[in-house]
Amino acid sequence: xxxxxxxxxxxxxxxxxxxxxxxxxxxxxxxxxxxxxxxxxxxxxxxxxxxxxxxxxxxxxxxxxxxxxxxxxxxxxxxxxxxxxxxxxxxxxxxxxxxxxxxxxxxxxxxxxxxxxxxxxxxxxxxxxxxxxxxxxxxxxxxxxxxxxxxxxxxxxxxxxxxxxxxxxxxxxxxxxxxxxxxxxxxxxxxxxxxxxxxxxxxxxxxxxxxxxxxxxxxxxxxxxxxxx
Numbered sequence: 037x038x039x040x041x042x043x044x045x046x047x048x049x050x051x052x053x054x055x056x057x058x059x060x061x062x063x064x065x066x067x068x069x070x071x072x073x074x075x076x077x078x079x080x081x082x083x084x085x086x087x088x089x090x091x092x093x094x095x096x097x098x099x100x101x102x103x104x105x106x107x108x109x110x111x112x113x114x115x116x117x118x119x120x121x122x123x124x125x126x127x128x129x130x131x132x133x134x135x136x137x138x139x140x141x142x143x144x145x146x147x148x149x150x151x152x153x154x155x156x157x158x159x160x161x162x163x164x165x166x167x168x169x170x171x172x173x174x175x176x177x178x179x180x181x182x183x184x185x186x187x188x189x190x191x192x193x194x195x196x197x198x199x200x201x202x203x204x205x206x207x208x209x210x211x212x213x214x215x216x217x218x219x220x221x222x223x224x225x226x227x228x229x230x231x232x233x234x235x236x237x238x239x240x241x242x243x244x245x246x247x248x249x250x251x252x253x254x255x256x257x258x259x260x261x262x263x264x265x
Contacts, residue, residue: 047221061096062239087263095256099232105205105251106141106229108212109180112199113189115256116223122223125188130158138209141228145176145258149228150216172241176227177249184225195196195247204251205229 042048060141070092077089111126114122126132126149135155139148145165147158160179168174183198185191192202203224215226230250238245 037257039188039261049120055096058096062236063256064096064097064102064235064250065078067244071184079261093261097252097254101244101254103253104229104232104235105253106227107177107205107248107251108203108227109225109248110190110201110212110215111185111189111202113191113220113227114223117189119223122151126158126184129164129183130160138213140209140226143175144228144231145179146228147176147180147259148224150213150224150226153217165183172243173237174235175230175238175246175249177246178229180227181246206251206253 042051042102072237073092074090080087080089084191103262117125123132130147133156135157137155139155139157141147142159149156149158162178164173164183168179185194191197191199202217203212207215209226212224212226216222227249230245235245235250
């Protein structure tokens, strides 16, 4: 990244007018930082601290320059359920096909699974998806959480359970496999990326995406701009 300091008043006004043209925007990443800034603004006397929490640093990305990658799960559960039992349970809800080489989902409602050093393609059965037909958007991350993580693997809270690791799609199948192989008790689930229109639709109706369901690029480097306390 490269940053330019703009000091000329005329140039600043031109930029301000350009920002006025933005009629709709979405928080695609950094919602936890937004929450932290709001709490600081609410709870601190900024004059006493000589710090200003009334503004929030943001980077705007045009939708046509934004890429949404998949966000995958590696779950450490094979101490609690055998691979055979897991496969048997999953086959109740998914059509399962063994793949002879590393596999990434090719379309919505398709998943990959890396189990016992073997690849499988999973596709939700119609009866599973029918239960979500009243939803504006059916996200595979939601169905995976409801059916496999909670119902089969008995994971109550996917936000806090330490048995789950999230692997971004930019790490590729190599990074995904490497994460799976760190423990013999791991099983990996690869998801198809969320579509931009799905992201916008959910936001427009006031809903949020499930945790760790998208990896947005480009993304700012952590600590690129900092405020010293």
